[in-house]
Amino acid sequence: MGMIPARKEREKAVLVGVAKSDVPLKRAREHLAELGRLADTAGAIVVDQVLQRRPAFDPSTLVGEGKAREISDLVQKHKADLVIFDEDLSGSQVKNLEAVIKAKILDRSGIILDIFAKHARTAESKIQVEVAQLEYMLPRLTRAWTHLSRQAGGLGIGMRGPGETQLETDRRAVRKRISDLKKKLRKLEDVRTAQRDRRRPTFHAALVGYTNAGKSTLMNALTQAGVEAVDRLFATLDPTTRQLWLPGGRKAVLSDTVGFIRKLPVDLVTSFKSTLGVVSQASHILNVVDISSEDFEEQMEITARILDDLGVHDIPRLTVFNKIDLIDPERLAFLREQYPDAGFVSAEGKIGLDELRQKLVEACDHAFLSPAPDEELPKDEHEILWMG
Ligand SMILES: Nc1nc2c(ncn2[C@@H]2O[C@H](COP(=O)(O)OP(=O)(O)OP(=O)(O)O)[C@@H](O)[C@H]2O)c(=O)[nH]1
Ligand SMILES: [Mg+2]
Incomplete structure (x- = not known):
């Protein structure tokens, strides 16, 4: 280690x-x-x-x-x-x-x-x-x-x-170490896949986006997850999945994941593929974008490209512009017009969350997934994985 x-x-x-x-x-x-x-x-x-x-x-x-x-x-x-x-x-x-x-x-x-x-x-x-x-x-x-x-x-x-x-050690020893570690990863992955299969009928939304966009803050605002959300790049590395209650009593789950960045090392993307599997298995992707960032459009392109690299093509996506509290009202009105389908929120200020939940209800209905009422989601599937 x-x-x-x-x-x-x-x-x-x-x-x-x-x-x-x-x-x-x-x-x-x-x-x-x-x-x-x-x-x-x-x-x-x-x-x-x-x-x-x-x-x-x-x-x-x-x-x-x-x-x-x-x-x-x-x-x-x-x-x-x-x-x-x-x-x-x-x-x-x-x-x-x-x-x-x-x-x-x-x-x-x-x-x-x-x-x-x-x-x-x-x-x-x-x-x-x-x-x-x-x-x-x-x-x-x-x-x-x-x-x-x-x-x-x-x-x-x-x-x-x-x-x-x-x-x-020499290169051969390093290669051996890599292959041993990959074997361990595959085992962890198998456990994860088994867990995922058990809860397939539930609507599953995954938060993705550029690092520091506010994914964990939004996760906390929607689910009281208590995930660490700080002004730091790559604060989140491990996925967290929590129950999400939507209007009308619909049950769903929401996952928070590692953030993306320009030129994310290819070795890291490959290595985190199993973690990011949470994304490829989701019923819906919420692309969180920090709208107060000067280069939010480039950040959106980068996120789209990495999702592409991960082979995520067919999952419906919703763009969620976050940190609307940091931009002036005229600009916000302009962007709302430019992106009529997007969600606009302030995860920190808890603004726009009801509208976002409503959009999720629509997405849930659209996914034709009926919730399984008696299904128990572990408090934190990942925490449970690491015991033992
Ligand atoms: N002003 C403002 N700040 C926000 C908002 N949402 C999040 N932040 C701040 O943005 C910073 C990053 O938030 P996180 O939720 O950790 O971002 P993340 O996308 O999870 O970042 P990584 O895990 O590093 O990829 C924190 O300092 C938050 O307090 C918002 O709506 N408005
Ligand atoms: Mg985070």
Whole structure:
């Protein structure tokens, strides 16, 4: 099992955004700001940032050698511990950058994996994250070695999860570990499938959407679930399913799931497939969108793409615009006109929840599913899974 070391001091990070020239500057800045939130969630302090636009990425260092030297100067000036790139780096790019910049080099996927490792709570999510980390690490094993020797004992950001012993083994041992972990996951999955089959007749809605959109807050508002909802990226990793009472006494269940993000590492999506199975088994998908976010439309596209990757095609969807308390009334009126079928709520302010419940009743009727009145849903199917 991966180990999560306690760290004493927050590491200092320099962020590097590299945008191809065809990406608008405003969007490139938003992406870099998001990387800043990721760094913060991982526990780093952002001391500086660099945004470079270039016609194409440099194959050997991504940013080009001149820029790499500039970054190196910034690292020295701030005594920074790590440099986080918003693009994914190949093993050789990391090596070349490390030759110029005397700091730990991380990429976007590395930092996301690190946050997942930090937030994983249940046996299943811990295994899922470890599999994703090992898959990510496999082509970069040499890199892990240099980090460890340099850090001499203290594991920092990007190194959480699989412990030193795994890093010291060769690739074959890592592959063996991956396949063992996958076997464990399959067992957990079987139990889950069996449980799901038992309650098939119930209308099942699943909350999906970009991280921090307010899925868990909405879950709590609709079901009093008591799920953790905080201003943090990837607060939720494990799915929670709770009973949901709809007008007219209809019984339904609602699931809260892991959030999505731009460039979610492919290893993570694959690894979380069983968890996200909750989504592919749902009768209806509620796509929660933070309408106060400047790039909510891009976030909607990203969510749609990930659902596509997960093979979710035929399940009816309802867009739920959340955080309407944060936008002005004119804009809200405009968006209501633009998206006549969507739900508009403030999960935190408990606004629009009755209308949303009504929409769910319609969806429930439409699904032609008759509720099974005497069916007992475990208080938390997932909690029950982890006992024993
Ligand atoms: N102003 C306002 N804030 C909200 C609303 N709904 C949620 N929030 C805040 O948004 C932040 C994220 O909420 P969560 O419910 O944790 O978001 P999530 O979608 O579950 O996020 P992940 O689990 O990280 O994917 C929290 O700080 C909430 O308090 C809302 O309607 N209005
Ligand atoms: Mg959540």
